[in-house]
Each structure stands twice: as structure tokens, then as C-alpha cells.
Amino acid sequence: MSRCDIRRHRYFSLYKFLILVVLTFSGTFLIKYTHNPCKLENIEDGTNSARSQICRDELYDLVRLEPEEHSELNCSKILKGDPDAIKKALEINAAIKKDNLYLTEQMYLNLTTDCKHFREFRKYITIPMSKEEEDFPIAYSMVIHENIEAFERLLRAIYFPQNIYCIHVDEKSSAQFKEAVKAITSCFDNVFVASKLEQVIYASWSRVQADLNCMEDLLKSNIQWKYLLNTCGSDFPLKTNAEIVRVLKSLNGKNTMESERPSQLKQRRWKYHYEVSDHISQTNTEKMPPPIASPMFTGNAYIVVSRDFVRYIFEEPQVQKFIDWAKDTYSPDEHIWASLNRMPGVPGSSPYSEKYEQSDMNSMARMVKWSYQEGDITKGAAYPPCTGLHRRAVCIYGAGDLSWLIKQHHLFANKFDPKVDDTTMQCMEEYIRYKTLYRDHL
Numbered sequence: 208m209s210r211c212d213i214r215r216h217r218y219f220s221l222y223k224f225l226i227l228v229v230l231t232f233s234g235t236f237l238i239k240y241t242h243n244p245c246k247l248e249n250i251e252d253g254t255n256s257a258r259s260q261i262c263r264d265e266l267y268d269l270v271r272l273e274p275e276e277h278s279e280l281n282c283s284k285i286l287k288g289d290p291d292a293i294k295k296a297l298e299i300n301a302a303i304k305k306d307n308l309y310l311t312e313q314m315y316l317n318l319t320t321d322c323k324h325f326r327e328f329r330k331y332i333t334i335p336m337s338k339e340e341e342d343f344p345i346a347y348s349m350v351i352h353e354n355i356e357a358f359e360r361l362l363r364a365i366y367f368p369q370n371i372y373c374i375h376v377d378e379k380s381s382a383q384f385k386e387a388v389k390a391i392t393s394c395f396d397n398v399f400v401a402s403k404l405e406q407v408i409y410a411s412w413s414r415v416q417a418d419l420n421c422m423e424d425l426l427k428s429n430i431q432w433k434y435l436l437n438t439c440g441s442d443f444p445l446k447t448n449a450e451i452v453r454v455l456k457s458l459n460g461k462n463t464m465e466s467e468r469p470s471q472l473k474q475r476r477w478k479y480h481y482e483v484s485d486h487i488s489q490t491n492t493e494k495m496p497p498p499i500a501s502p503m504f505t506g507n508a509y510i511v512v513s514r515d516f517v518r519y520i521f522e523e524p525q526v527q528k529f530i531d532w533a534k535d536t537y538s539p540d541e542h543i544w545a546s547l548n549r550m551p552g553v554p555g556s557s558p559y560s561e562k563y564e565q566s567d568m569n570s571m572a573r574m575v576k577w578s579y580q581e582g583d584i585t586k587g588a589a590y591p592p593c594t595g596l597h598r599r600a601v602c603i604y605g606a607g608d609l610s611w612l613i614k615q616h617h618l619f620a621n622k623f624d625p626k627v628d629d630t631t632m633q634c635m636e637e638y639i640r641y642k643t644l645y646r647d648h649l
Contacts, residue, residue: 288610465506506545
């Protein structure tokens with residue numbers, strides 16, 4: 208595949224970024240952007256008038272994320288599972304990887320010297336898409352440590368002006384990565400870096416503390432958000448903001464996350480005291496039992512919780528005591544939220560009766576494909592095999608996963624990585640953006 212072909216497939220190539228950087232430094236902008244005259248009331252015209260359709264068409268022309276030139280990448284067919292389209296996507300992705308056409312921290316630093324043009328060039332949606340969404344703001348805690356392009360594309364996919372976004376950057380991240388994140392967040396009034404950063408050590412308390420730092424900051428915001436969703440840099444939404452809002456409203460104050468009875472093996476995670484340096488290690492010292500009357504449960508780091516839940520964990524002495532107790536356990540993000548969500552009296556929680564147990568597949572927070580649960584679903588496997596790669600037993604999705612993935616009820620999925628499969632992420636972007644504007648499938 209030629210370099211020209213690659214440019215068609217890569218909608219924001221290295222070369223286009225360099226052109227804009229040169230124009231930015233020279234103080235001249237030759238790229239013109241059309242100001243969209245449509246307002247929320249025009250877009251949301253309940254009569255489905257011609258004016259509403261024109262407004263959606265005009266806005267979509269400005270913010271569409273499909274390739275700007277003719278491309279052989281057919282996301283519509285890929286999302287339907289067409290084998291020829293998926294094969295072509297693999298060829299295109301191989302060419303992108305060969306030419307290393309990825310966005311760097313320095314590119315973002317250069318682009319964000321003019322925030323207005325950054326938002327327009329990167330095609331952010333800067334108006335609410337419905338009154339319902341405007342009246343139901345969502346808070347996001349985003350814990351990241353590398354891969355600036357994946358982070359920025361995730362932010363762009365979920366960004367709306369009525370929501371609020373706290374970004375926790377691992378204290379161990381490179382100085383340039385931190386600088387690039389701060390530059391991106393500075394271009395938005397409702398996106399900010401957490402006031403306190405942690406050195407996040409895998410499977411240690413620091414992962415929970417990162418979310419707690421963002422939660423505390425988000426509670427101080429003037430935006431009266433209704434629910435909090437936590438994400439990491441390799442997540443991507445499966446639903447539009449409007450769909451997420453409707454799901455959250457249907458929860459009516461309840462939380463949703465994985466929460467199941469622990470195995471004997473997982474109970475060792477809080478039976479012993481763990482020490483943390485640059486990694487976490489078990490000691491022979493046994494801990495006191497959990498300081499709560501209800502049982503312990505296991506789940507994962509991904510949660511969908513109400514504002515009342517977040518406020519409660521900072522105000523309730525019993526919860527604070529439980530949090531202090533859990534700080535020297537192994538992978539506390541996989542039992543602290545799950546246990547709190549089954550504790551009586553906690554806002555949005557469920558009873559700890561076994562009838563209320565919820566697997567990750569049945570919760571709404573996150574779709575994750577684990578390698579040891581993949582296989583033939585007609586023979587009892589949880590999901591079909593991953594068509595991408597695995598990292599720590601988790602599937603990094605490939606184009607062949609998308610037709611199955613978009614049928615799931617989860618709000619987000621993990622993992623996506625443009626450096627592993629850019630075309631897969633590109634098709635998800637195109638799918639979400641089209642559905643956002645037209646409330647219909649691509």
C-alpha cells in the first residue's frame with residue numbers, strides 16, 4: 208500500500224499536523240472553519256422538520272470523524288461483520304503501523320497554543336445535543352499514564368460542554384506527557400487535571416486513591432452532575448452521551464458495577480498485609496477482619512455511581528474506617544467498590560443477598576474480554592475469541608470484534624489502543640459520532 212493510500216486512511220495524518228503547526232507558529236491560519244448557525248432548539252426540533260435535518264447535516268459536516276478523502280476503510284460494513292471489509296481494515300492498519308502515523312505529545316503541545324483552532328481541528332462537539340442531556344450532566348474520572356493520542360481521542364468521544372472531566376495523570380508519567388495533558392485540558396472550561404496526583408503502582412491502593420482524588424475535586428465543582436463514571440486511557444464508549452444519560456436516568460439513583468462473592472484465593476488479598484515500593488508484595492502479617500458488618504465482595508475498578516454515593520463515602524465515618532483498613536490490601540479497586548455497593552445504607556447500593564450478585568457481563572459499567580473466557584459461545588464461552596491482541600489476558604479489540612461489541616449493553620469497553628489497531632478505534636469513533644448526530648446506526 209502506498210503512502211498516498213495511507214494518507215487517505217489516516218484522517219489526521221502526521222503531515223496535516225505539521226502543516227497546522229507551521230501555520231500556528233507563523234501566526235497565520237489558512238484553514239477556514241464554518242461557524243455553525245444552528246442552536247440546540249433547531250437540532251432538537253420535535254417535529255423532525257427540514258430545519259432540524261439541515262442543522263444536523265451542517266453540524267455533521269463539521270464534526271464527522273470518517274476519513275476526509277475517499278477511503279477503502281468501510282466502517283459500516285465492518286460494524287456489520289463483513290469479512291472482506293475486516294480483511295481490508297487489517298491491511299490498512301498494518302500500513303499505518305509501518306509508517307508510524309501516530310500523534311505525539313509535541314504535536315498536541317503545538318496545536319493547543321490556539322485552543323479555538325485545536326477544538327475545531329480536532330472536531331469537538333461544543334454544544335449539548337439535547338435538552339435532556341443538558342439537564343443531566345455526567346462526571347468523569349479519567350486515570351491515565353501514557354499514550355496521549357488514545358487519551359485525547361477518548362476525551363473527544365465523550366466530551367460535551369455540560370459534563371465535567373477530571374484527569375488524573377500518573378505522577379510517574381513523563382514530563383512531556385504531563386505537559387501535553389495539561390495543554391489539552393486548558394482548552395476546555397470543564398476539563399481539568401486532578402489537584403493531587405499519585406504514583407500509581409499496579410494492584411496497590413494508589414489506583415483507588417487516584418479516583419478518590421478526582422471524586423473529591425468533582426464534588427467541589429459548580430456543575431451539579433448526577434452520576435460519576437470512571438475510565439482509563441484504553442477505554443472507549445459503546446454508547447452515545449444521549450444513550451448513557453437515558454441509562455443513568457433509568458437507574459433512578461442505583462449504582463451499577465460488578466459485585467460477586469469472593470473465591471478463597473481472592474480472600475487472601477485482604478487477609479494479609481501488603482507492602483508497596485515500586486511494586487506490591489505480600490507479607491506474612493495477617494490483617495484484622497474488615498471493619499464492616501456486611502460481607503466482602505469482589506468486582507473491578509470500573510463503576511457507575513450516583514452523586515449521593517460519592518458524597519457518602521467522604522462523609523460516613525464507617526466508610527472512611529473501611530477505606531483506611533483497605534489501604535494495605537492487594538488490588539483494592541477490585542473489592543472496595545464492590546463491597547461498598549452491597550453495604551446497607553450506602554446510596555444506590557443493593558442488598559448483600561446472593562440474589563443481587565452481578566457479574567461484569569451483567570453490570571453496565573464495562574465490557575472486557577478476558578482470554579480465559581473466550582471461545583465458542585455455543586459451547587458455553589462468555590464471548591467469542593478476540594480478533595486483536597491480548598495484554599494481561601485482556602483483549603485489545605480488533606476490527607472483527609466490533610459487530611459483536613456494539614450489540615452489548617455496557618456503556619464502555621476496554622481495551623482500545625490506536626497503536627495496536629487504529630482502524631478499530633477509528634470505526635468506533637465514526638459509529639459514535641454518526642449516532643450522536645442522527646440517533647441512528649451508521
